[in-house]
Amino acid sequence: MGMVGGGLDAFIGSVHRMAANLDGQVELVCGAFSIDPEISKQSGEALFINPDRVYATYQEMIEKESKLPEGERMDFVTIVTPNFVHFDPAKMALENGFNVVIEKPMTFDLPEALALQKLVEETGLTLALTHTYSGYPMVKEAKSMVKAGKIGEVRKIIVEYPQGWLSRLTEREGNAQAAWRTDPKKSGKTGAVGDIGTHAAHLAEYITGLQITELSADLHTMVKGRLLDDDANVLLRFNNGANGVLIASQIAVGDENSLRIRIYGEKGGLEWIQEEPNSLIVKMSDEPKQIFRTGNNYKGEYAFSSFATHNTRTPSGHPEGLLEAFANIYRNFVSTVSAKLTGEVPTPEMLDFPQVGEGVRGMAFIDKVVESNQSTEKWTPFTI
Amino acid sequence: MGMVGGGLDAFIGSVHRMAANLDGQVELVCGAFSIDPEISKQSGEALFINPDRVYATYQEMIEKESKLPEGERMDFVTIVTPNFVHFDPAKMALENGFNVVIEKPMTFDLPEALALQKLVEETGLTLALTHTYSGYPMVKEAKSMVKAGKIGEVRKIIVEYPQGWLSRLTEREGNAQAAWRTDPKKSGKTGAVGDIGTHAAHLAEYITGLQITELSADLHTMVKGRLLDDDANVLLRFNNGANGVLIASQIAVGDENSLRIRIYGEKGGLEWIQEEPNSLIVKMSDEPKQIFRTGNNYKGEYAFSSFATHNTRTPSGHPEGLLEAFANIYRNFVSTVSAKLTGEVPTPEMLDFPQVGEGVRGMAFIDKVVESNQSTEKWTPFTI
């Protein structure tokens, strides 16, 4: 693995590294960790990287690594820079034959996303998008349950993502994470919508297998002086007639990272809360509520799907957290890439990680939400 | 107390009676319990009512009772019929000098509500509207906290009211409650919006002291064959610039009566969940989450307001439920009426129950939601 961004002063880079480390299958061998060469160098040292493979720029990294013999050069590129530096390195990596892991939102804008999609299709390479929350075993079980018809046709989806960390002008308090995320030049045309709204939208579509077809958005910048939205309410309609609500807010004081989704079908309902990720609440009509918990060996009708068990590492009652969910994306991505290399067909379980198509939908979601917010029309069609 | 409706086959009548009984201050002395005289008679017997005061119609009841000597006749009239039989008995009661307790939504339509408001103003009598949830001590504490500025200016309100009991065509399964609530001739122009949406809207305005000024509604009838909406998503804007989301659904399979409200201010957030009514979650910026619990004698900055303690009956850890919240409305109504009778000025704590103005806003809310739902404009002003 070679890393673009993720120097010691960054946050998400370290999360990617831990996720990649967990299973002992991936080795970080090189990186262009920062636009500041000194930070890049220090980062490389701290990470025990051979100094020769700590590069000044991603261009240099891709160029030089691609010249190394197979088996020696990096296997894939991980891009953990702010949004505005996603597309170029991803493009260059793909063009040079490298598979790619990339942070969400996939690109700075929709045209870039479409271009990336085209490139992935042309090269036949694999791109993984780290919509982390889809990596949790109970999210995968929810998806399996919906697919198996357990709750019947889906009627309503409520997905919310309240955070409180931007309830002040945190970007002026020396918080680097806040600074770039609220800067339109680095983040793109939205703040909360791109940063967390795309996670929420992805989760809704991922679990249900449905697609948003229309939306009605109300965006706000509740903290004075901020340059992008920090709060969004969006009404949704899905391609099967289901309706929905999506709430994404960074000014929800006191909330941490409270992504939560509820899905109501004709026969039952599902509920999952990211901060209690090992529980999946199932509510069947006329029956007591059931709490499914990661890692159990339930029997009979309650047995977990292969998708849940494939993505579980510890026995029941031994909590798995965000890093394990993240590691699932890496593990499935690596398994898929390995399988392809050896000419095997990846299993459905391996292939179950967010890919370029989902990245395109995320960027389109941002576009449509902004369009709707500016419109006096109630509904804006969501087409790509 | 004289009761209109609430025969033995009804649900809410019994709740009113238990709530009125609880404190031993109110005696049910007469009633017109049903349009079916036989049921009315049987109900009267079961309730130990003097058969002479079990009336065939509310007209008869009001007429005859008003002729009884003061001190002997009923003190007030409680109306617990379906919505379409709210206005007439309330009007007649007020016109004959009786104070009134009435179920929500207050009337069948807005003109009736406005007429009732006029009558209350003209007569100087008191009308209590049983928006039960505002009777819980922790709801009152939340209101006090907002008023005291604890969470700063309110920025965002999320209020949701999911129920699952109408996720099938329950109205065709012999369920009387479902039958009239889904019948436009008895319920009014909405189903879920009037039945539970008005509770949610009331709670949001009650706790924050704000008013909805604009809304954008998306109503659905998710169960085929149903005549009224059973699902509603509404975007809100408030008179101080806060935004909000209101969700009311009767097809949220597996949910019971899961009214929940979250209020985010500049400095802190509040959360209250009806099914865990004795907890109020307070989230102050940079501090651990706090759980305030009914009945405690917190000290110093944490001390409960007089509004919370006035409405609490048992010590901490001895759960109070819906009937106690309901009884608070009765007790405060009775205290207010008694004070007025003796020429005293009711205290703010006594006066803290939903009254006719709130009933008018509820009926207007229904109107505006329907108007917005039919409009292609995103925003519909909420004015009365």
Place this chain on the structure above:
Amino acid sequence: MGMVGGGLDAFIGSVHRMAANLDGQVELVCGAFSIDPEISKQSGEALFINPDRVYATYQEMIEKESKLPEGERMDFVTIVTPNFVHFDPAKMALENGFNVVIEKPMTFDLPEALALQKLVEETGLTLALTHTYSGYPMVKEAKSMVKAGKIGEVRKIIVEYPQGWLSRLTEREGNAQAAWRTDPKKSGKTGAVGDIGTHAAHLAEYITGLQITELSADLHTMVKGRLLDDDANVLLRFNNGANGVLIASQIAVGDENSLRIRIYGEKGGLEWIQEEPNSLIVKMSDEPKQIFRTGNNYKGEYAFSSFATHNTRTPSGHPEGLLEAFANIYRNFVSTVSAKLTGEVPTPEMLDFPQVGEGVRGMAFIDKVVESNQSTEKWTPFTI
């Protein structure tokens, strides 16, 4: 109903009145509310009692009321005085033909309890003991499930009752409740054990139908200057070979009234928490955890027993609290007494309230716990 004790300065008297009021079947007609005649008089006034029937002493009350014509005199006597004034009024009431409701622990000591039991047997009258927690619908459902064999043979019972209200010398802070409860002359030979330990022991035996046969107790007075135990740990063994742990503490700072019981059988486990009384957690081997909630109309194998539904007043999601549980004891007691009066056989549901035998076991429990605590032997047999 005539009341002994429960003047305006007391706590539990008001709880009894509200519980008795709730269903509109019981009327408080007389009382000897306090040893202070002035307080008794004031209490009577505040409670709208005919001054002629506000008595100076319970002796006077029982004497005079028993001379009133049937149908006019009180139906039964409720005793809500401190423990040392339970036996005498109960005895006199029974001897004069009155049924009795009495607070727990039933008497001051075991001999009194046995005497009362004898008297109940001789008179054929009914005595209800307000072990409130057995009145909750979900507790009754738990009992029904155990009886039906759902969880198999019971193996282990953990029952705990932590409170924090006596973690200081509250009895010297002018708290009347604390004062008599920590006074050996008024409370009996124990503090926490009698006040809350008996509730815990009762609940364990009530739900499982088992009996404690041996125990090993460790009592403590953790607050210096206190005269009775405020903290107890007790190991238990039951008559079917099950083992158990009982913890009762009044110095569990920050805990309110956190009675909780867990029962593990061969096939499944049950858990109930008093502060969340409308949930019953059922844990069947190899299945997801289930949450049964008061008031639901579950179908098939999940359908509630008649004991749960008989004791439920509101639909699911409308929380019932302590007063409703308390009222169930009153309602069942009254139904039983009424049935007996009219020569009917009370149904099992009616008879399902704590009676004199359970009071005797409670007093014996106190004795045996004290005996064990003073012994260096590990196990003390629990026999009566």
Place this chain on the structure above:
Amino acid sequence: MGMVGGGLDAFIGSVHRMAANLDGQVELVCGAFSIDPEISKQSGEALFINPDRVYATYQEMIEKESKLPEGERMDFVTIVTPNFVHFDPAKMALENGFNVVIEKPMTFDLPEALALQKLVEETGLTLALTHTYSGYPMVKEAKSMVKAGKIGEVRKIIVEYPQGWLSRLTEREGNAQAAWRTDPKKSGKTGAVGDIGTHAAHLAEYITGLQITELSADLHTMVKGRLLDDDANVLLRFNNGANGVLIASQIAVGDENSLRIRIYGEKGGLEWIQEEPNSLIVKMSDEPKQIFRTGNNYKGEYAFSSFATHNTRTPSGHPEGLLEAFANIYRNFVSTVSAKLTGEVPTPEMLDFPQVGEGVRGMAFIDKVVESNQSTEKWTPFTI
């Protein structure tokens, strides 16, 4: 790192590897993964170990590795075999100059533990014992709070560890984990007590800094045919006068791994639940309950200790789980060892992991619990 045990058919070995991998500081370079050489070989392959360093026995591993040049040979030995194969490899490793990580309980019996302690003292080497739960940030925060006097003198400790996985004869269902844990020849003189009771006892002493001085134990084998205890209730007394209860059960049907500890002091109480590890509940007298959550930047009096932050990897709301807690033990062990190697003094934060002395106390706990269980005396002193 060289590993003893932990072949592909084992459970805990993989947990150790993931924990060691997480931070990218430890590399698994060799192992004697199984007594079955074939499994050992396969395991080595699957783990990408150089075949030359996959050894047939731990003896061979230690012998050969110790002959490799410094910098090339393994840095330390991790022992993840069943209890009866802890001592010998640990002894040999220490004698050959290797630091050691070892699973709990530390040895097969107390004499072995004391011998190991002596060896550690003599060699000056470092031994880490994986009492995983002490690695959670909120456990460390609890310890810091107690030490800082936040809750005052500790009065009562309730620690419970219910699991349900052995509620049947799981050891005869082909479950390898169950098989050795219930085999006295492999597990030692206890089952539940050694496997989970030692975790509970450690946690109580770790957080409070107190020591158990007396105990009274009641052990059971509830599942017929099992050879060791599967259920234990133990009364505790601590060296400051506090009392306690410890419950450890493997027949608590439906419970997963529900370790939970409550500590009550003079001024406040603490509660931590392993299955919700990112929350620490703090209950101060006269104040609302507070929920501290991992990863927050609380300010002022609420600021986390350096011990909590040092052991946290992700921002608030991004759940950390068992593997992260486990990894904290590894990271601190490695930091300590590294510091010692370079002549630095390890910081208190680095040194904060369970060591050999805690292993000795664990083995003594097992001894004393068994002794007490066999005694008719209520109390057995806990001395070493």
